[in-house]
Amino acid sequence: MANYVYIATSLDGFIATPDGGIEWLEDAPNPSGGDFGFSEFISRVDALLMGRNTFEKVLSFDQWPYSIPVYVLSNTLKSVPDELKERVEIITGNLSVVLSKLSSKNHKDLYIDGGKLIRSFLQEDLIDELIITRFPKLLGKGIPLFEDLNESLEFKHVETEVIEDYLVKSRYRRTKRCAAAGQLRF
Amino acid sequence: MANYVYIATSLDGFIATPDGGIEWLEDAPNPSGGDFGFSEFISRVDALLMGRNTFEKVLSFDQWPYSIPVYVLSNTLKSVPDELKERVEIITGNLSVVLSKLSSKNHKDLYIDGGKLIRSFLQEDLIDELIITRFPKLLGKGIPLFEDLNESLEFKHVETEVIEDYLVKSRYRRTKRCAAAGQLRF
Numbered sequence: 001m002a003n004y005v006y007i008a009t010s011l012d013g014f015i016a017t018p019d020g021g022i023e024w025l026e027d028a029p030n031p032s033g034g035d036f037g038f039s040e041f042i043s044r045v046d047a048l049l050m051g052r053n054t055f056e057k058v059l060s061f062d063q064w065p066y067s068i069p070v071y072v073l074s075n076t077l078k079s080v081p082d083e084l085k086e087r088v089e090i091i092t093g094n095l096s097v098v099l100s101k102l103s104s105k106n107h108k109d110l111y112i113d114g115g116k117l118i119r120s121f122l123q124e125d126l127i128d129e130l131i132i133t134r135f136p137k138l139l140g141k142g143i144p145l146f147e148d149l150n151e152s153l154e155f156k157h158v159e160t161e162v163i164e165d166y167l168v169k170s171r172y173r174r175t176k177r178c179a180a181a182g183q184l185r186f
Numbered sequence: 187m188a189n190y191v192y193i194a195t196s197l198d199g200f201i202a203t204p205d206g207g208i209e210w211l212e213d214a215p216n217p218s219g220g221d222f223g224f225s226e227f228i229s230r231v232d233a234l235l236m237g238r239n240t241f242e243k244v245l246s247f248d249q250w251p252y253s254i255p256v257y258v259l260s261n262t263l264k265s266v267p268d269e270l271k272e273r274v275e276i277i278t279g280n281l282s283v284v285l286s287k288l289s290s291k292n293h294k295d296l297y298i299d300g301g302k303l304i305r306s307f308l309q310e311d312l313i314d315e316l317i318i319t320r321f322p323k324l325l326g327k328g329i330p331l332f333e334d335l336n337e338s339l340e341f342k343h344v345e346t347e348v349i350e351d352y353l354v355k356s357r358y359r360r361t362k363r364c365a366a367a368g369q370l371r372f
Contacts, residue, residue: 145198
């Protein structure tokens with residue numbers, strides 16, 4: 001099982017304006033009309049776990065954007081709109097309970113989305129791959145991708161790609177030292 | 187006159203540990219023994235302006251690392267060590283006064299260093315080029331490169347280079363709309 005983050009940030013590390021707005025991402029130039037690699041990424045995961053704020057954001061989109069099963073981690077949300085009942089399930093519990101539930105459904109590669117959920121996963125060192133696309137802008141204020149952690153986490157740089165001459169997309173894999181062997185695991 | 191930032195950060199945007207430590211940078215692998223492009227950068231600027239904290243950090247190094255004139259912005263520092271009197275000058279005043287003093291000394295391209303000073307320059311939209319080298323690590327806590335700004339600042343991505351397979355160095359130039367012409371200036 002591996003947990004992936006695939007997210008865009010400003011140069012100063014924000015994923016949204018203070019009110020959760022992502023217009024600065026949506027309005028970005030896209031002359032080739034591509035998806036910046038998103039569908040290739042989605043083909044590598046088999047389920048998406050998101051927080052309630054992100055779910056409510058996605059509900060405001062014109063259409064449901066995901067082809068894979070979506071789980072919304074929330075202890076307060078009671079139901080999802082009827083037309084999404086086949087695609088979206090509410091899930092509860094702490095992160096290890098949630099991961100165990102998803103594993104029992106045979107989900108192996110999880111896309112973790114939403115600032116708060118990503119920060120919780122990082123706090124517990126549960127992210128295996130970080131794919132960050134940096135926009136060439138200082139947003140100045142907003143919702144940060146990262147928050148203070150109790151300990152440093154080392155990653156291995158896998159690849160970096162410049163998209164449309166202005167987006168810098170880097171992929172990092174968490175490196176962990178195996179207690180027994182003292183060797184790096186990627 | 188143009189002002190440059192050339193700095194390394196962790197993935198979570200820190201330039202030093204909470205106590206100002208940069209061991210995590212100094213201990214990074216450097217199999218080719220190069221300087222990651224620093225001397226090429228230094229050849230493009232003609233003076234270095236730094237804050238007092240950074241100056242004190244540099245004083246702790248084995249040798250003085252700079253070949254260009256250094257100005258230390260400080261209202262409290264009274265003198266510099268004798269052996270540096272030819273190379274280092276204390277400068278006082280607000281940023282526009284300081285820039286005007288440096289301009290009158292015929293300095294045109296300034297390397298701005300030190301977290302606090304960089305943040306002050308960004309607050310006043312006085313940085314023309316940002317060269318950021320990202321290390322593949324979440325430091326977890328520390329001294330941030332950026333702080334909240336009153337307004338967003340757009341940059342143009344100039345180039346990105348992956349160094350030694352693990353450092354991602356990106357160069358950004360501030361884009362400003364000229365009030366008169368309504369055109370982008372790079």
